[in-house]
Structure formats: C-alpha cells, structure tokens
Amino acid sequence: MSQWLKEGKLKSDQAKPIEIHWIQMSPELAGKLSYVTKLSRDPGLLNELMSDGERQAEALLAQLR
Secondary structure (H helix, E strand, C coil), X not given: CHHHHHHCCCCXXXXXXXXXXCCCCCHHHHHHCXXXXXXXXCHHHXXXXXXXXXXXXXXXXXXXX
C-alpha cells in the first residue's frame, strides 16, 4: 500500500506511507547457532538472544537518529 501511495496509484486522506525496519540478529550470534537451538528453552541462550536483540535495536535506533 505504501508503494501505491508513493507511486500515486492510490489516493487516500486516511492512509499514509509507512516504513518498516527489521532488527536482525548479529552475524556473530547467528554464526554460532544451530538448528537445535531453535527448540532450546535454555535460560542462558534466551538471555543471550534477548541481549543481542537489545544491542541490535539500539544500533538501529542510533542509525535512524
């Protein structure tokens, strides 16, 4: 829909273009995970994933500022 608005194919007073940004896992963490970790409920792994996500989110926000 955002693309249609930008291209003028859709005219609407109620819609506006939006941007969606992705927060990706760091390459370092992604490189050490295996398929088995997708099923793991290990608290240490979950904390590592959440910490990495927070760092990646901070990096994205800094980039957007």
